[in-house]
Amino acid sequence: MNFEITRDYIDVGNSRPGVNLGDVEFIVSHDTGNPGSTAYANRNYFQNTQPLASAHTFIDDQYILEIIPLSEVAYHVRSNVPEDNRRFGVDANDAAIGVELAYGGNIDFSGAYKRYVWYHAYLLDKYGLDPSTDIVAHSTLDPSRRTDPQNALEPNGISWDEFINDVKQEYLREFQGEAGDGTxxxxxxxxxxxxxxxxxxxxxxxxxxxxxxxxxxxxxxxxxxxxxxxxxxxxxxxxxxxxxxxxxxxxxxxxxxxxxxNGGSNLNDFPLPSGIFQQGDEGPEVKQIQRALRHVNFDPKGIDGIYGPNTEDAVRRFQSMYSALANDGIYGPNTRRYLNMELDS
Ligand SMILES: [Zn+2]
The missing domain is CATH 1.10.101.10 (PGBD-like superfamily/PGBD)
Known part of the structure:
Protein backbone atom coordinates (compact mmCIF):
# COMPACT_ATOMS: atom_id res chain seq x y z
CA MET A 1 0.00 0.00 0.00
CA ASN A 2 1.25 3.45 -0.81
CA PHE A 3 0.03 6.61 0.84
CA GLU A 4 -0.02 10.08 -0.56
CA ILE A 5 2.07 12.76 1.09
CA THR A 6 0.53 16.22 1.21
CA ARG A 7 3.00 19.08 1.21
CA ASP A 8 1.36 22.22 2.49
CA TYR A 9 4.06 24.31 4.09
CA ILE A 10 3.54 26.98 6.69
CA ASP A 11 5.12 30.38 6.19
CA VAL A 12 8.64 31.07 7.37
CA GLY A 13 8.49 32.41 10.93
CA ASN A 14 9.17 31.16 14.46
CA SER A 15 7.89 27.67 13.73
CA ARG A 16 9.66 27.41 10.39
CA PRO A 17 13.00 29.21 10.71
CA GLY A 18 13.86 28.55 7.07
CA VAL A 19 17.27 27.15 8.03
CA ASN A 20 18.71 24.31 6.00
CA LEU A 21 18.83 20.94 7.71
CA GLY A 22 22.13 19.05 7.36
CA ASP A 23 22.31 15.35 6.59
CA VAL A 24 19.32 13.53 7.98
CA GLU A 25 20.67 10.94 10.40
CA PHE A 26 17.60 9.85 12.33
CA ILE A 27 13.88 10.20 12.88
CA VAL A 28 12.21 11.40 16.07
CA SER A 29 8.75 9.94 16.62
CA HIS A 30 6.22 12.08 18.42
CA ASP A 31 2.56 12.34 19.11
CA THR A 32 0.82 15.67 19.24
CA GLY A 33 -0.11 15.31 22.90
CA ASN A 34 -3.44 16.85 21.99
CA PRO A 35 -6.15 14.20 21.54
CA GLY A 36 -8.60 14.91 18.73
CA SER A 37 -6.45 17.54 17.06
CA THR A 38 -6.06 16.60 13.37
CA ALA A 39 -3.06 17.04 11.10
CA TYR A 40 -4.59 20.15 9.56
CA ALA A 41 -5.63 21.57 12.92
CA ASN A 42 -1.98 21.34 13.90
CA ARG A 43 -0.89 22.99 10.67
CA ASN A 44 -3.30 25.84 11.27
CA TYR A 45 -2.01 26.29 14.78
CA PHE A 46 1.62 26.51 13.68
CA GLN A 47 0.77 28.74 10.75
CA ASN A 48 -1.25 31.16 12.83
CA THR A 49 0.46 31.09 16.22
CA GLN A 50 4.06 30.50 15.10
CA PRO A 51 5.37 29.10 18.40
CA LEU A 52 9.09 28.38 18.68
CA ALA A 53 8.47 24.68 18.32
CA SER A 54 7.15 22.53 15.52
CA ALA A 55 7.72 19.32 13.60
CA HIS A 56 8.03 18.44 9.94
CA THR A 57 5.10 16.13 9.49
CA PHE A 58 1.69 15.57 11.08
CA ILE A 59 -0.22 12.39 10.42
CA ASP A 60 -3.84 11.50 11.05
CA ASP A 61 -6.28 9.05 9.45
CA GLN A 62 -6.64 11.29 6.36
CA TYR A 63 -3.35 13.05 5.79
CA ILE A 64 0.37 12.63 5.87
CA LEU A 65 0.95 16.35 6.02
CA GLU A 66 4.41 17.88 5.71
CA ILE A 67 4.17 21.43 7.06
CA ILE A 68 7.91 22.14 6.97
CA PRO A 69 10.09 21.02 4.04
CA LEU A 70 12.25 18.06 5.01
CA SER A 71 15.27 20.01 3.81
CA GLU A 72 14.72 22.59 6.57
CA VAL A 73 15.07 22.64 10.34
CA ALA A 74 12.10 22.14 12.63
CA TYR A 75 12.34 22.58 16.42
CA HIS A 76 10.88 19.39 17.79
CA VAL A 77 13.34 18.40 20.57
CA ARG A 78 14.81 20.63 23.25
CA SER A 79 18.40 21.37 22.28
CA ASN A 80 19.83 21.01 25.81
CA VAL A 81 18.95 17.33 26.25
CA PRO A 82 22.03 15.06 26.02
CA GLU A 83 20.62 11.81 24.66
CA ASP A 84 20.54 12.82 20.98
CA ASN A 85 24.19 13.91 21.18
CA ARG A 86 25.13 10.73 23.02
CA ARG A 87 23.45 8.52 20.40
CA PHE A 88 24.03 10.42 17.21
CA GLY A 89 26.66 13.01 18.01
CA VAL A 90 24.36 15.85 17.04
CA ASP A 91 21.29 17.79 18.19
CA ALA A 92 18.06 16.31 16.89
CA ASN A 93 16.95 19.63 15.46
CA ASP A 94 20.06 19.68 13.28
CA ALA A 95 19.84 16.16 11.90
CA ALA A 96 16.43 14.59 12.43
CA ILE A 97 12.99 14.62 10.90
CA GLY A 98 10.22 15.10 13.45
CA VAL A 99 7.05 13.10 12.83
CA GLU A 100 3.88 13.64 14.84
CA LEU A 101 1.00 11.21 15.24
CA ALA A 102 -2.41 12.83 15.65
CA TYR A 103 -4.79 10.66 17.64
CA GLY A 104 -7.90 10.57 19.77
CA GLY A 105 -11.24 12.29 19.29
CA ASN A 106 -12.65 11.43 15.88
CA ILE A 107 -9.31 10.30 14.47
CA ASP A 108 -9.46 6.62 13.55
CA PHE A 109 -6.41 5.18 15.25
CA SER A 110 -5.81 2.34 12.85
CA GLY A 111 -6.00 4.65 9.82
CA ALA A 112 -3.57 7.10 11.40
CA TYR A 113 -1.26 4.38 12.67
CA LYS A 114 -0.97 2.75 9.22
CA ARG A 115 0.10 6.07 7.75
CA TYR A 116 2.48 6.78 10.62
CA VAL A 117 4.17 3.39 10.18
CA TRP A 118 4.34 3.76 6.42
CA TYR A 119 5.80 7.24 6.61
CA HIS A 120 8.57 6.12 8.96
CA ALA A 121 9.41 3.38 6.45
CA TYR A 122 9.35 5.95 3.67
CA LEU A 123 11.85 8.13 5.56
CA LEU A 124 14.13 5.17 6.29
CA ASP A 125 14.25 4.52 2.58
CA LYS A 126 14.60 8.14 1.56
CA TYR A 127 17.58 8.77 3.83
CA GLY A 128 19.14 5.31 3.89
CA LEU A 129 18.56 4.88 7.63
CA ASP A 130 18.63 1.76 9.76
CA PRO A 131 15.26 0.82 11.28
CA SER A 132 16.91 -0.74 14.33
CA THR A 133 18.91 2.28 15.42
CA ASP A 134 17.75 5.38 13.62
CA ILE A 135 14.21 5.85 14.91
CA VAL A 136 13.99 7.30 18.39
CA ALA A 137 11.04 8.23 20.57
CA HIS A 138 10.80 11.79 21.81
CA SER A 139 10.37 10.29 25.29
CA THR A 140 13.80 8.66 24.96
CA LEU A 141 15.47 11.96 24.14
CA ASP A 142 13.63 14.01 26.75
CA PRO A 143 12.45 11.55 29.39
CA SER A 144 11.87 14.10 32.13
CA ARG A 145 9.31 16.03 30.10
CA ARG A 146 7.95 13.81 27.36
CA THR A 147 5.99 10.58 27.05
CA ASP A 148 5.40 10.55 23.30
CA PRO A 149 4.66 8.75 21.12
CA GLN A 150 4.01 5.91 23.61
CA ASN A 151 1.36 8.18 25.08
CA ALA A 152 -0.70 7.65 21.89
CA LEU A 153 0.42 4.11 21.00
CA GLU A 154 0.14 2.25 24.29
CA PRO A 155 -3.55 2.94 25.00
CA ASN A 156 -4.13 1.34 21.60
CA GLY A 157 -2.20 -1.76 22.59
CA ILE A 158 0.99 -0.99 20.69
CA SER A 159 4.33 -0.92 22.48
CA TRP A 160 7.33 0.95 21.18
CA ASP A 161 9.00 -2.31 20.15
CA GLU A 162 5.90 -3.41 18.26
CA PHE A 163 5.82 -0.09 16.49
CA ILE A 164 9.47 -0.44 15.43
CA ASN A 165 8.76 -3.96 14.28
CA ASP A 166 5.78 -2.77 12.23
CA VAL A 167 7.98 -0.11 10.62
CA LYS A 168 10.64 -2.72 9.80
CA GLN A 169 8.08 -4.99 8.21
CA GLU A 170 6.63 -2.13 6.20
CA TYR A 171 10.09 -0.99 5.14
CA LEU A 172 11.10 -4.46 3.96
CA ARG A 173 7.81 -5.00 2.21
CA GLU A 174 7.23 -1.67 0.55
CA PHE A 175 10.71 -0.32 0.02
CA GLN A 176 13.10 -3.24 -0.06
CA GLY A 177 11.10 -5.58 -2.25
CA GLU A 178 11.17 -8.34 0.35
CA ALA A 179 8.00 -9.83 1.66
CA GLY A 180 7.89 -9.79 5.44
CA ASP A 181 6.43 -12.67 7.41
CA GLY A 182 2.85 -13.53 6.76
CA THR A 183 2.19 -11.13 3.92
CA ASN A 262 -1.65 -25.75 12.03
CA GLY A 263 -1.98 -27.07 15.54
CA GLY A 264 1.05 -25.33 16.94
CA SER A 265 -0.74 -23.08 19.38
CA ASN A 266 0.54 -22.44 22.85
CA LEU A 267 -1.37 -24.86 24.99
CA ASN A 268 -0.68 -22.91 28.14
CA ASP A 269 -3.23 -20.38 26.94
CA PHE A 270 -5.90 -23.02 26.60
CA PRO A 271 -5.50 -25.82 29.11
CA LEU A 272 -6.76 -29.27 28.29
CA PRO A 273 -10.43 -29.59 29.16
CA SER A 274 -11.63 -31.51 32.15
CA GLY A 275 -14.56 -33.87 31.68
CA ILE A 276 -15.02 -36.80 29.38
CA PHE A 277 -14.90 -36.59 25.60
CA GLN A 278 -15.40 -39.35 23.12
CA GLN A 279 -16.43 -40.12 19.59
CA GLY A 280 -19.35 -37.92 18.54
CA ASP A 281 -18.33 -34.93 20.69
CA GLU A 282 -17.56 -31.60 19.08
CA GLY A 283 -16.31 -28.17 20.07
CA PRO A 284 -13.33 -26.10 21.12
CA GLU A 285 -12.48 -28.57 23.90
CA VAL A 286 -12.11 -31.33 21.34
CA LYS A 287 -9.94 -29.06 19.28
CA GLN A 288 -7.72 -28.55 22.28
CA ILE A 289 -7.41 -32.27 22.80
CA GLN A 290 -6.51 -32.65 19.13
CA ARG A 291 -3.85 -29.97 19.45
CA ALA A 292 -2.30 -31.85 22.34
CA LEU A 293 -2.45 -35.08 20.38
CA ARG A 294 -0.27 -33.74 17.63
CA HIS A 295 2.55 -34.83 19.95
CA VAL A 296 1.52 -38.39 19.26
CA ASN A 297 1.45 -37.99 15.51
CA PHE A 298 -2.03 -36.61 15.17
CA ASP A 299 -2.02 -34.80 11.84
CA PRO A 300 -2.46 -31.05 12.54
CA LYS A 301 -4.61 -30.78 9.44
CA GLY A 302 -7.14 -32.95 11.23
CA ILE A 303 -7.66 -30.39 14.00
CA ASP A 304 -11.32 -29.68 13.40
CA GLY A 305 -12.98 -29.87 16.80
CA ILE A 306 -14.77 -33.08 15.89
CA TYR A 307 -14.03 -36.20 17.91
CA GLY A 308 -14.11 -38.69 15.04
CA PRO A 309 -12.35 -42.00 14.34
CA ASN A 310 -8.94 -40.37 13.79
CA THR A 311 -9.12 -38.56 17.11
CA GLU A 312 -10.24 -41.71 18.87
CA ASP A 313 -7.41 -43.62 17.26
CA ALA A 314 -4.86 -41.00 18.34
CA VAL A 315 -6.20 -41.09 21.91
CA ARG A 316 -5.94 -44.87 21.89
CA ARG A 317 -2.38 -44.77 20.59
CA PHE A 318 -1.50 -42.30 23.30
CA GLN A 319 -3.13 -44.43 25.98
CA SER A 320 -1.27 -47.50 24.78
CA MET A 321 1.98 -45.80 25.79
CA TYR A 322 0.98 -45.96 29.48
CA SER A 323 0.01 -49.10 31.31
CA ALA A 324 -2.00 -47.03 33.79
CA LEU A 325 -4.40 -45.89 31.09
CA ALA A 326 -7.35 -47.84 29.79
CA ASN A 327 -6.91 -48.33 26.10
CA ASP A 328 -10.45 -47.19 25.24
CA GLY A 329 -9.99 -44.15 23.01
CA ILE A 330 -12.02 -42.05 25.43
CA TYR A 331 -10.52 -38.87 26.83
CA GLY A 332 -11.07 -38.50 30.57
CA PRO A 333 -9.27 -37.27 33.71
CA ASN A 334 -6.52 -39.90 33.59
CA THR A 335 -5.75 -39.38 29.93
CA ARG A 336 -5.78 -35.67 30.60
CA ARG A 337 -3.23 -36.04 33.39
CA TYR A 338 -0.84 -38.03 31.19
CA LEU A 339 -1.33 -35.72 28.23
CA ASN A 340 -0.47 -32.76 30.44
CA MET A 341 2.70 -34.53 31.58
CA GLU A 342 3.55 -35.17 27.96
CA LEU A 343 3.04 -31.50 27.14
CA ASP A 344 5.16 -30.35 30.05
CA SER A 345 8.06 -32.56 29.10
ZN1 LIG B 1 7.26 15.11 20.93
Whole structure:
Protein backbone atom coordinates (compact mmCIF):
# COMPACT_ATOMS: atom_id res chain seq x y z
CA MET A 1 0.00 0.00 0.00
CA ASN A 2 1.25 3.45 -0.81
CA PHE A 3 0.03 6.61 0.84
CA GLU A 4 -0.02 10.08 -0.56
CA ILE A 5 2.07 12.76 1.09
CA THR A 6 0.53 16.22 1.21
CA ARG A 7 3.00 19.08 1.21
CA ASP A 8 1.36 22.22 2.49
CA TYR A 9 4.06 24.31 4.09
CA ILE A 10 3.54 26.98 6.69
CA ASP A 11 5.12 30.38 6.19
CA VAL A 12 8.64 31.07 7.37
CA GLY A 13 8.49 32.41 10.93
CA ASN A 14 9.17 31.16 14.46
CA SER A 15 7.89 27.67 13.73
CA ARG A 16 9.66 27.41 10.39
CA PRO A 17 13.00 29.21 10.71
CA GLY A 18 13.86 28.55 7.07
CA VAL A 19 17.27 27.15 8.03
CA ASN A 20 18.71 24.31 6.00
CA LEU A 21 18.83 20.94 7.71
CA GLY A 22 22.13 19.05 7.36
CA ASP A 23 22.31 15.35 6.59
CA VAL A 24 19.32 13.53 7.98
CA GLU A 25 20.67 10.94 10.40
CA PHE A 26 17.60 9.85 12.33
CA ILE A 27 13.88 10.20 12.88
CA VAL A 28 12.21 11.40 16.07
CA SER A 29 8.75 9.94 16.62
CA HIS A 30 6.22 12.08 18.42
CA ASP A 31 2.56 12.34 19.11
CA THR A 32 0.82 15.67 19.24
CA GLY A 33 -0.11 15.31 22.90
CA ASN A 34 -3.44 16.85 21.99
CA PRO A 35 -6.15 14.20 21.54
CA GLY A 36 -8.60 14.91 18.73
CA SER A 37 -6.45 17.54 17.06
CA THR A 38 -6.06 16.60 13.37
CA ALA A 39 -3.06 17.04 11.10
CA TYR A 40 -4.59 20.15 9.56
CA ALA A 41 -5.63 21.57 12.92
CA ASN A 42 -1.98 21.34 13.90
CA ARG A 43 -0.89 22.99 10.67
CA ASN A 44 -3.30 25.84 11.27
CA TYR A 45 -2.01 26.29 14.78
CA PHE A 46 1.62 26.51 13.68
CA GLN A 47 0.77 28.74 10.75
CA ASN A 48 -1.25 31.16 12.83
CA THR A 49 0.46 31.09 16.22
CA GLN A 50 4.06 30.50 15.10
CA PRO A 51 5.37 29.10 18.40
CA LEU A 52 9.09 28.38 18.68
CA ALA A 53 8.47 24.68 18.32
CA SER A 54 7.15 22.53 15.52
CA ALA A 55 7.72 19.32 13.60
CA HIS A 56 8.03 18.44 9.94
CA THR A 57 5.10 16.13 9.49
CA PHE A 58 1.69 15.57 11.08
CA ILE A 59 -0.22 12.39 10.42
CA ASP A 60 -3.84 11.50 11.05
CA ASP A 61 -6.28 9.05 9.45
CA GLN A 62 -6.64 11.29 6.36
CA TYR A 63 -3.35 13.05 5.79
CA ILE A 64 0.37 12.63 5.87
CA LEU A 65 0.95 16.35 6.02
CA GLU A 66 4.41 17.88 5.71
CA ILE A 67 4.17 21.43 7.06
CA ILE A 68 7.91 22.14 6.97
CA PRO A 69 10.09 21.02 4.04
CA LEU A 70 12.25 18.06 5.01
CA SER A 71 15.27 20.01 3.81
CA GLU A 72 14.72 22.59 6.57
CA VAL A 73 15.07 22.64 10.34
CA ALA A 74 12.10 22.14 12.63
CA TYR A 75 12.34 22.58 16.42
CA HIS A 76 10.88 19.39 17.79
CA VAL A 77 13.34 18.40 20.57
CA ARG A 78 14.81 20.63 23.25
CA SER A 79 18.40 21.37 22.28
CA ASN A 80 19.83 21.01 25.81
CA VAL A 81 18.95 17.33 26.25
CA PRO A 82 22.03 15.06 26.02
CA GLU A 83 20.62 11.81 24.66
CA ASP A 84 20.54 12.82 20.98
CA ASN A 85 24.19 13.91 21.18
CA ARG A 86 25.13 10.73 23.02
CA ARG A 87 23.45 8.52 20.40
CA PHE A 88 24.03 10.42 17.21
CA GLY A 89 26.66 13.01 18.01
CA VAL A 90 24.36 15.85 17.04
CA ASP A 91 21.29 17.79 18.19
CA ALA A 92 18.06 16.31 16.89
CA ASN A 93 16.95 19.63 15.46
CA ASP A 94 20.06 19.68 13.28
CA ALA A 95 19.84 16.16 11.90
CA ALA A 96 16.43 14.59 12.43
CA ILE A 97 12.99 14.62 10.90
CA GLY A 98 10.22 15.10 13.45
CA VAL A 99 7.05 13.10 12.83
CA GLU A 100 3.88 13.64 14.84
CA LEU A 101 1.00 11.21 15.24
CA ALA A 102 -2.41 12.83 15.65
CA TYR A 103 -4.79 10.66 17.64
CA GLY A 104 -7.90 10.57 19.77
CA GLY A 105 -11.24 12.29 19.29
CA ASN A 106 -12.65 11.43 15.88
CA ILE A 107 -9.31 10.30 14.47
CA ASP A 108 -9.46 6.62 13.55
CA PHE A 109 -6.41 5.18 15.25
CA SER A 110 -5.81 2.34 12.85
CA GLY A 111 -6.00 4.65 9.82
CA ALA A 112 -3.57 7.10 11.40
CA TYR A 113 -1.26 4.38 12.67
CA LYS A 114 -0.97 2.75 9.22
CA ARG A 115 0.10 6.07 7.75
CA TYR A 116 2.48 6.78 10.62
CA VAL A 117 4.17 3.39 10.18
CA TRP A 118 4.34 3.76 6.42
CA TYR A 119 5.80 7.24 6.61
CA HIS A 120 8.57 6.12 8.96
CA ALA A 121 9.41 3.38 6.45
CA TYR A 122 9.35 5.95 3.67
CA LEU A 123 11.85 8.13 5.56
CA LEU A 124 14.13 5.17 6.29
CA ASP A 125 14.25 4.52 2.58
CA LYS A 126 14.60 8.14 1.56
CA TYR A 127 17.58 8.77 3.83
CA GLY A 128 19.14 5.31 3.89
CA LEU A 129 18.56 4.88 7.63
CA ASP A 130 18.63 1.76 9.76
CA PRO A 131 15.26 0.82 11.28
CA SER A 132 16.91 -0.74 14.33
CA THR A 133 18.91 2.28 15.42
CA ASP A 134 17.75 5.38 13.62
CA ILE A 135 14.21 5.85 14.91
CA VAL A 136 13.99 7.30 18.39
CA ALA A 137 11.04 8.23 20.57
CA HIS A 138 10.80 11.79 21.81
CA SER A 139 10.37 10.29 25.29
CA THR A 140 13.80 8.66 24.96
CA LEU A 141 15.47 11.96 24.14
CA ASP A 142 13.63 14.01 26.75
CA PRO A 143 12.45 11.55 29.39
CA SER A 144 11.87 14.10 32.13
CA ARG A 145 9.31 16.03 30.10
CA ARG A 146 7.95 13.81 27.36
CA THR A 147 5.99 10.58 27.05
CA ASP A 148 5.40 10.55 23.30
CA PRO A 149 4.66 8.75 21.12
CA GLN A 150 4.01 5.91 23.61
CA ASN A 151 1.36 8.18 25.08
CA ALA A 152 -0.70 7.65 21.89
CA LEU A 153 0.42 4.11 21.00
CA GLU A 154 0.14 2.25 24.29
CA PRO A 155 -3.55 2.94 25.00
CA ASN A 156 -4.13 1.34 21.60
CA GLY A 157 -2.20 -1.76 22.59
CA ILE A 158 0.99 -0.99 20.69
CA SER A 159 4.33 -0.92 22.48
CA TRP A 160 7.33 0.95 21.18
CA ASP A 161 9.00 -2.31 20.15
CA GLU A 162 5.90 -3.41 18.26
CA PHE A 163 5.82 -0.09 16.49
CA ILE A 164 9.47 -0.44 15.43
CA ASN A 165 8.76 -3.96 14.28
CA ASP A 166 5.78 -2.77 12.23
CA VAL A 167 7.98 -0.11 10.62
CA LYS A 168 10.64 -2.72 9.80
CA GLN A 169 8.08 -4.99 8.21
CA GLU A 170 6.63 -2.13 6.20
CA TYR A 171 10.09 -0.99 5.14
CA LEU A 172 11.10 -4.46 3.96
CA ARG A 173 7.81 -5.00 2.21
CA GLU A 174 7.23 -1.67 0.55
CA PHE A 175 10.71 -0.32 0.02
CA GLN A 176 13.10 -3.24 -0.06
CA GLY A 177 11.10 -5.58 -2.25
CA GLU A 178 11.17 -8.34 0.35
CA ALA A 179 8.00 -9.83 1.66
CA GLY A 180 7.89 -9.79 5.44
CA ASP A 181 6.43 -12.67 7.41
CA GLY A 182 2.85 -13.53 6.76
CA THR A 183 2.19 -11.13 3.92
CA UNK A 184 0.46 -13.74 1.83
CA UNK A 185 -3.16 -14.32 2.69
CA UNK A 186 -5.08 -16.79 0.62
CA UNK A 187 -2.26 -16.82 -1.93
CA UNK A 188 -2.61 -13.09 -2.37
CA UNK A 189 0.07 -10.59 -1.39
CA UNK A 190 -1.46 -8.02 0.94
CA UNK A 191 -0.32 -5.06 2.94
CA UNK A 192 -0.39 -5.47 6.68
CA UNK A 193 -1.91 -4.62 8.95
CA UNK A 194 -5.36 -5.44 7.71
CA UNK A 195 -8.06 -3.64 9.62
CA UNK A 196 -11.35 -1.84 9.73
CA UNK A 197 -12.59 -0.84 6.28
CA UNK A 198 -10.48 -3.32 4.32
CA UNK A 199 -12.34 -5.52 1.87
CA UNK A 200 -11.58 -8.42 -0.38
CA UNK A 201 -10.86 -12.08 -0.64
CA UNK A 202 -7.98 -11.83 1.84
CA UNK A 203 -10.40 -10.43 4.44
CA UNK A 204 -12.72 -13.35 3.75
CA UNK A 205 -9.81 -15.75 4.21
CA UNK A 206 -8.97 -14.19 7.58
CA UNK A 207 -12.60 -14.37 8.65
CA UNK A 208 -12.78 -18.02 7.68
CA UNK A 209 -9.58 -18.71 9.58
CA UNK A 210 -10.88 -16.88 12.65
CA UNK A 211 -13.96 -19.06 12.61
CA UNK A 212 -11.88 -22.19 12.15
CA UNK A 213 -9.83 -21.02 15.14
CA UNK A 214 -13.04 -20.96 17.17
CA UNK A 215 -13.86 -17.24 17.08
CA UNK A 216 -17.40 -16.74 15.87
CA UNK A 217 -18.73 -14.10 13.49
CA UNK A 218 -22.42 -14.56 14.23
CA UNK A 219 -23.98 -11.74 12.22
CA UNK A 220 -21.99 -11.31 9.05
CA UNK A 221 -19.82 -14.40 8.81
CA UNK A 222 -17.05 -14.47 6.22
CA UNK A 223 -18.41 -11.63 4.08
CA UNK A 224 -15.04 -10.26 2.96
CA UNK A 225 -15.64 -6.91 4.67
CA UNK A 226 -13.58 -5.97 7.73
CA UNK A 227 -16.22 -4.31 9.89
CA UNK A 228 -16.85 -3.98 13.60
CA UNK A 229 -17.76 -7.60 14.08
CA UNK A 230 -14.51 -8.74 12.50
CA UNK A 231 -12.56 -6.22 14.53
CA UNK A 232 -14.12 -7.50 17.75
CA UNK A 233 -13.35 -11.08 16.68
CA UNK A 234 -9.72 -10.18 16.00
CA UNK A 235 -9.48 -8.51 19.41
CA UNK A 236 -10.95 -11.58 21.11
CA UNK A 237 -8.45 -13.75 19.31
CA UNK A 238 -5.58 -11.43 20.24
CA UNK A 239 -6.64 -11.36 23.88
CA UNK A 240 -6.83 -15.16 23.98
CA UNK A 241 -3.27 -15.50 22.80
CA UNK A 242 -1.68 -12.67 24.73
CA UNK A 243 -1.10 -10.49 21.65
CA UNK A 244 -1.39 -6.73 21.54
CA UNK A 245 -5.13 -6.12 21.37
CA UNK A 246 -5.48 -3.61 18.54
CA UNK A 247 -8.04 -5.26 16.28
CA UNK A 248 -5.56 -5.13 13.41
CA UNK A 249 -4.30 -8.20 11.62
CA UNK A 250 -0.57 -7.60 11.45
CA UNK A 251 2.31 -10.08 11.17
CA UNK A 252 2.03 -11.30 14.78
CA UNK A 253 -1.71 -11.93 14.66
CA UNK A 254 -1.46 -13.61 11.29
CA UNK A 255 1.34 -15.85 12.46
CA UNK A 256 -0.57 -16.80 15.60
CA UNK A 257 -3.62 -17.58 13.53
CA UNK A 258 -1.60 -19.80 11.22
CA UNK A 259 -0.06 -21.52 14.22
CA UNK A 260 -3.45 -22.21 15.73
CA UNK A 261 -4.75 -23.61 12.46
CA ASN A 262 -1.65 -25.75 12.03
CA GLY A 263 -1.98 -27.07 15.54
CA GLY A 264 1.05 -25.33 16.94
CA SER A 265 -0.74 -23.08 19.38
CA ASN A 266 0.54 -22.44 22.85
CA LEU A 267 -1.37 -24.86 24.99
CA ASN A 268 -0.68 -22.91 28.14
CA ASP A 269 -3.23 -20.38 26.94
CA PHE A 270 -5.90 -23.02 26.60
CA PRO A 271 -5.50 -25.82 29.11
CA LEU A 272 -6.76 -29.27 28.29
CA PRO A 273 -10.43 -29.59 29.16
CA SER A 274 -11.63 -31.51 32.15
CA GLY A 275 -14.56 -33.87 31.68
CA ILE A 276 -15.02 -36.80 29.38
CA PHE A 277 -14.90 -36.59 25.60
CA GLN A 278 -15.40 -39.35 23.12
CA GLN A 279 -16.43 -40.12 19.59
CA GLY A 280 -19.35 -37.92 18.54
CA ASP A 281 -18.33 -34.93 20.69
CA GLU A 282 -17.56 -31.60 19.08
CA GLY A 283 -16.31 -28.17 20.07
CA PRO A 284 -13.33 -26.10 21.12
CA GLU A 285 -12.48 -28.57 23.90
CA VAL A 286 -12.11 -31.33 21.34
CA LYS A 287 -9.94 -29.06 19.28
CA GLN A 288 -7.72 -28.55 22.28
CA ILE A 289 -7.41 -32.27 22.80
CA GLN A 290 -6.51 -32.65 19.13
CA ARG A 291 -3.85 -29.97 19.45
CA ALA A 292 -2.30 -31.85 22.34
CA LEU A 293 -2.45 -35.08 20.38
CA ARG A 294 -0.27 -33.74 17.63
CA HIS A 295 2.55 -34.83 19.95
CA VAL A 296 1.52 -38.39 19.26
CA ASN A 297 1.45 -37.99 15.51
CA PHE A 298 -2.03 -36.61 15.17
CA ASP A 299 -2.02 -34.80 11.84
CA PRO A 300 -2.46 -31.05 12.54
CA LYS A 301 -4.61 -30.78 9.44
CA GLY A 302 -7.14 -32.95 11.23
CA ILE A 303 -7.66 -30.39 14.00
CA ASP A 304 -11.32 -29.68 13.40
CA GLY A 305 -12.98 -29.87 16.80
CA ILE A 306 -14.77 -33.08 15.89
CA TYR A 307 -14.03 -36.20 17.91
CA GLY A 308 -14.11 -38.69 15.04
CA PRO A 309 -12.35 -42.00 14.34
CA ASN A 310 -8.94 -40.37 13.79
CA THR A 311 -9.12 -38.56 17.11
CA GLU A 312 -10.24 -41.71 18.87
CA ASP A 313 -7.41 -43.62 17.26
CA ALA A 314 -4.86 -41.00 18.34
CA VAL A 315 -6.20 -41.09 21.91
CA ARG A 316 -5.94 -44.87 21.89
CA ARG A 317 -2.38 -44.77 20.59
CA PHE A 318 -1.50 -42.30 23.30
CA GLN A 319 -3.13 -44.43 25.98
CA SER A 320 -1.27 -47.50 24.78
CA MET A 321 1.98 -45.80 25.79
CA TYR A 322 0.98 -45.96 29.48
CA SER A 323 0.01 -49.10 31.31
CA ALA A 324 -2.00 -47.03 33.79
CA LEU A 325 -4.40 -45.89 31.09
CA ALA A 326 -7.35 -47.84 29.79
CA ASN A 327 -6.91 -48.33 26.10
CA ASP A 328 -10.45 -47.19 25.24
CA GLY A 329 -9.99 -44.15 23.01
CA ILE A 330 -12.02 -42.05 25.43
CA TYR A 331 -10.52 -38.87 26.83
CA GLY A 332 -11.07 -38.50 30.57
CA PRO A 333 -9.27 -37.27 33.71
CA ASN A 334 -6.52 -39.90 33.59
CA THR A 335 -5.75 -39.38 29.93
CA ARG A 336 -5.78 -35.67 30.60
CA ARG A 337 -3.23 -36.04 33.39
CA TYR A 338 -0.84 -38.03 31.19
CA LEU A 339 -1.33 -35.72 28.23
CA ASN A 340 -0.47 -32.76 30.44
CA MET A 341 2.70 -34.53 31.58
CA GLU A 342 3.55 -35.17 27.96
CA LEU A 343 3.04 -31.50 27.14
CA ASP A 344 5.16 -30.35 30.05
CA SER A 345 8.06 -32.56 29.10
ZN1 LIG B 1 7.26 15.11 20.93
Missing amino acids: EVGGEAVDLPIGMGDEGSFVREIQQNLMRAGVSLPNYGADGIFGEETERAVMRFQRSYGLAVDGLVGPNTLEQLNQVL
